Amino acid sequence: MNGIEETNSLPPEANSLVNKDVAIDFASAVSAPKSLFNWRDVKERLIYYTLLGCVLISVLTTIGIIVLLLSESFSFFKEVPLRQFLTDTQWTPLSADQHFGIMPLVAGTSIILLGSSIVALPVGLASAIYLSMYADQRVRKVVKPLLEVLAGIPTVVYGYFALTFVTPILKTFIPDLSIFNALSASIVVGIMIIPMVSSLSEDALTSVPRSLKEAGFALGATHHEVATKIVLPAGLSGVIASFILAISRAIGETMIVTLAAGSTPKLTLNPLESIQTMTASIVSISIGDTPQGTIEYKTIFAVGMMLFIITLLINMIGQVITRRFREVYE
Amino acid sequence: MITEDTAFKRRIKRRAMMNIGFHATVLIACLIGIIALVVLLFDIFNKGFSWLNWNFLTSFPSRLPQRAGIQSALAGTLWVTTITALLTFPIGVATAIFLEEYAPKSRLMSIIDVNIANLAGVPSIVYGILGLAVFVRAMALDRSILAGALTMSLLVLPVMIIASREAIRSVPSSLRVAFLAMGATKWQTIRHVVLPAALPSIFTGSILTVSRAIGETAPLILIGALAFVAYTPRSPMDGFTVLPIQIFSWVQRPQEDFTHLAAAAIIVLLAILLSMNAVSVWLRNKYEKRNRP
Numbered sequence: 001m002n003g004i005e006e007t008n009s010l011p012p013e014a015n016s017l018v019n020k021d022v023a024i025d026f027a028s029a030v031s032a033p034k035s036l037f038n039w040r041d042v043k044e045r046l047i048y049y050t051l052l053g054c055v056l057i058s059v060l061t062t063i064g065i066i067v068l069l070l071s072e073s074f075s076f077f078k079e080v081p082l083r084q085f086l087t088d089t090q091w092t093p094l095s096a097d098q099h100f101g102i103m104p105l106v107a108g109t110s111i112i113l114l115g116s117s118i119v120a121l122p123v124g125l126a127s128a129i130y131l132s133m134y135a136d137q138r139v140r141k142v143v144k145p146l147l148e149v150l151a152g153i154p155t156v157v158y159g160y161f162a163l164t165f166v167t168p169i170l171k172t173f174i175p176d177l178s179i180f181n182a183l184s185a186s187i188v189v190g191i192m193i194i195p196m197v198s199s200l201s202e203d204a205l206t207s208v209p210r211s212l213k214e215a216g217f218a219l220g221a222t223h224h225e226v227a228t229k230i231v232l233p234a235g236l237s238g239v240i241a242s243f244i245l246a247i248s249r250a251i252g253e254t255m256i257v258t259l260a261a262g263s264t265p266k267l268t269l270n271p272l273e274s275i276q277t278m279t280a281s282i283v284s285i286s287i288g289d290t291p292q293g294t295i296e297y298k299t300i301f302a303v304g305m306m307l308f309i310i311t312l313l314i315n316m317i318g319q320v321i322t323r324r325f326r327e328v329y330e
Numbered sequence: 331m332i333t334e335d336t337a338f339k340r341r342i343k344r345r346a347m348m349n350i351g352f353h354a355t356v357l358i359a360c361l362i363g364i365i366a367l368v369v370l371l372f373d374i375f376n377k378g379f380s381w382l383n384w385n386f387l388t389s390f391p392s393r394l395p396q397r398a399g400i401q402s403a404l405a406g407t408l409w410v411t412t413i414t415a416l417l418t419f420p421i422g423v424a425t426a427i428f429l430e431e432y433a434p435k436s437r438l439m440s441i442i443d444v445n446i447a448n449l450a451g452v453p454s455i456v457y458g459i460l461g462l463a464v465f466v467r468a469m470a471l472d473r474s475i476l477a478g479a480l481t482m483s484l485l486v487l488p489v490m491i492i493a494s495r496e497a498i499r500s501v502p503s504s505l506r507v508a509f510l511a512m513g514a515t516k517w518q519t520i521r522h523v524v525l526p527a528a529l530p531s532i533f534t535g536s537i538l539t540v541s542r543a544i545g546e547t548a549p550l551i552l553i554g555a556l557a558f559v560a561y562t563p564r565s566p567m568d569g570f571t572v573l574p575i576q577i578f579s580w581v582q583r584p585q586e587d588f589t590h591l592a593a594a595a596i597i598v599l600l601a602i603l604l605s606m607n608a609v610s611v612w613l614r615n616k617y618e619k620r621n622r623p
Contacts (some may be wrong), residue, residue: 040515047517048432054424055433055442058491061484062445065456068463126359134353135360143360145611150367152538152603154545156574157374157596160581164589165373194363222349245451252453254548255574259581279455279548286458286552292467300552304459308452315451319444 069308072301079295085302091265091276093285093299100299102306104265108182108275112257115186115271116193116250121243123190124197128239131198132205133227144199151195159259162188167260180262180274188260189253193246200245204238205231237321244318248311254279278307374600378593386594390560391576395587398580400595402559406475406570407544407602409563413479414486415540421483422490422539423532429491430498431520450488457485458552466553473554476566481553482543489542493535497528530617537610541603547574573599 077085080100088101127147131140167184171177208231216226232239262274263284276284282303290296389399433439461481471477501524509519550572558579559571573595580592 044515044517051424051428051432054421055428057421058425058446058449058487059442061460061487062449064464065452065460068460069456072463123359123362126356127363130353130356130360134356143364146364146367149604149607150363152541152545152607153367153370154547154574154599154603156545156547156577156581157370157600160577160592160596161370161373163581164377165370191363191366194366198360198363222345224349224352225345227352248451252455254453254455255578258548259578279453282455282459283548283551286462286554289554300459300462304456308456311451311453312448315448319447 065308069301069305072298073305076295076298076302079298080302089267091281093281093296094288098295100302102278102303104267105276105278105281105303107267107269108257108261108265108277108280109251111182111269111271111275112186112189112253112261112277113247113250115182116190117243117247119187119190120193120197120246120250124194124242124246125201125239127194127198128201128205129227129232131202133223133231147195147198150191151199153192155192155253155255156259158188158192159256162256162260174272177272178262178274180260180264181272182261182275183271185257185261186271189250189256192253192256193249196246196249197242200242201235201239204235204242207238208234237324241318241322244314244321248314248318251314252279252307252311254283258283278303282307371600374593374596376593377590378595378597381590381594382597386591387598391558391571392560395585395591398588398591400573400576400598402562403571403573403576403595404598405562406555406559407572409475409566409570410479410482410550410572411540411544413475413566414482414543415536417479417483418487418490418539419536422487422536423494425487425491426494426498426532427520427524430495431516431524446488446491450492454485454546455548455552457481458549460484461549461553471567473569474567475563475570477553478550478555478570478572479566481549482546485546485549486539486543490536490539493539494528494532497531497535498524500531501527530613534610534614534617537606537613541606544572544603544606545574545599547578550575551578573602 085100085102087103088099089103090099090101091104092099131143135143162184163180166188167177167179167181170181170184174183177183212230212234213226216230221229257277258280261277261280263276263280264274265276265281266273268275282300285296285300288296290300386399387404388401389397390402391400392398429439429442433442458481461477461484465471465477465480466473469477471480505523505527506519509523510516514522555569555571555575559569561568563570577592577595577599580588580595583589
């Protein structure tokens with residue numbers, strides 16, 4: 001990526017030309033009358049500020065999210081002490097006996113996170129190794145678009161699949177599985193993030209310099225040895241970055257867990273039971289039409305802030321690792 | 331000597347076997363994703379195809395599965411998607427132009443870069459929370475199509491920006507320099523050289539981005555898109571439902587028939603998404619052919 005950017009941006013001499021507006025001066029000296037030139041200059045400025053205004057929308061979105069989550073969470077924590085929020089073992093914001101302990105939701109999210117990682121990380125990495133080391137061009141031309149389709153399927157469809165297909169099949173093997181369970185949801189969340197792991201990991205593995213691989217083959221190493229002892233260690237930081245970004249997707253996933261994992265917040269790590277994740281709890285509170293200013297309404301923001309902070313931290317770590325990996329190979 | 335030779339041959343053989351075993355393992359892993367896709371599609375067609383007919387497309391939702399249809403959901407999806415596309419496309423492309431062509435290499439700009447990458451990674455439900463507080467409550471747009479479309483626009487804008495930036499970046503700088511050298515201003519260069527060259531690839535990216543908005547469910551649940559809409563929305567201020575929400579509410583019903591209805595609606599949703607995908611692939615191929623020397 002960095003390489004493309006560098007080769008395509010203007011060379012330094014051209015940049016200085018543009019910056020000093022030499023090109024414009026030249027044009028006006030040759031043909032354009034003075035008044036037209038001024039108008040053109042005003043127009044250029046106007047366009048510059050219009051474009052800048054569009055950039056500000058993204059900045060404002062971030063500021064909006066942070067200010068909103070902070071202010072509403074602040075008034076939430078005025079009613080529910082932070083200590084209780086972090087240590088209470090019950091989450092019952094909608095019942096008469098209200099408890100606001102985030103632990104059961106964190107436990108629910110953790111099960112989904114662990115389960116989907118067990119499915120997606122090995123499968124995604126192995127697919128990436130297959131595509132970058134073994135598959136020939138024709139196979140790649142078929143497999144990669146199919147994985148893209150898998151990545152483009154809406155999450156509500158995955159939720160349907162988990163509830164009406166995966167759960168009944170699991171139930172024939174595990175009879176005491178509840179209809180809503182974390183196991184089925186984690187498997188399907190895992191399937192959902194396989195394409196993400198495989199495509200990002202494949203990018204990392206194929207960007208390992210060809211000379212390293214060729215050197216391995218020249219020494220008589222098999223494909224297996226080149227893959228595991230040369231390519232994988234060299235591309236490791238990119239692979240780890242793909243893992244981290246996939247994990248962040250799994251944490252933020254909403255529809256699969258809402259449909260298939262149930263809505264009973266429970267402080268458990270047993271995947272056979274019905275649980276509730278942070279995302280699903282936001283959905284379940286918001287479905288029951290909550291008037292502004294009530295504690296239930298503020299709860300949405302408090303959980304949302306937890307979710308935002310967790311995914312933001314994970315994404316930042318992923319980006320730092322990706323950037324380091326780029327520096328090594330460009 | 332003879333024993334050493336056989337030991338060596340045995341080791342070679344073992345390494346070759348290891349390679350075959352590893353090859354088989356990664357091949358199977360790669361097939362898992364594809365098998366999952368095939369099974370998912372087969373299951374949905376199996377359950378939903380017989381429920382798919384003209385009446386299903388032109389009826390409103392109903393308590394009776396036999397009479398239920400997706401007309402209001404289709405109309406809602408069309409409304410929300412169109413407004414989202416109209417809002418995101420110009421803003422996304424404009425942001426991309428600024429960041430690629432105008433922005434100086436400064437600390438502030440690299441912060442904006444990181445910011446956009448982070449926005450793309452924010453869970454979609456957080457955008458739903460933002461939409462609920464800002465558009466539905468603060469701006470009092472209520473549960474209207476406009477509130478939904480604005481929320482969706484914020485959600486897909488970062489993706490649109492990233493896709494457009496890549497398209498603009500891949501325009502060779504020699505074209506820009508040549509045009510500037512002929513006395514064109516910066517904007518004239520962008521307008522007549524950079525944008526025409528980048529546009530096919532921007533279109534490809536924006537089709538894929540908009541298709542993401544079509545499949546999103548969680549943010550619209552948050553802003554309160556109604557599940558039971560028995561009318562066709564006529565203006566952006568009307569209440570609405572969209573296909574994913576309709577599917578969501580049918581999947582949650584315990585009766586078997588509603589599962590089949592959900593499957594039928596999923597077929598329609600996937601058909602829309604796959605045809606958008608096909609258009610973008612077709613555009614990409616056409617563009618690549620044109621640029622081949």
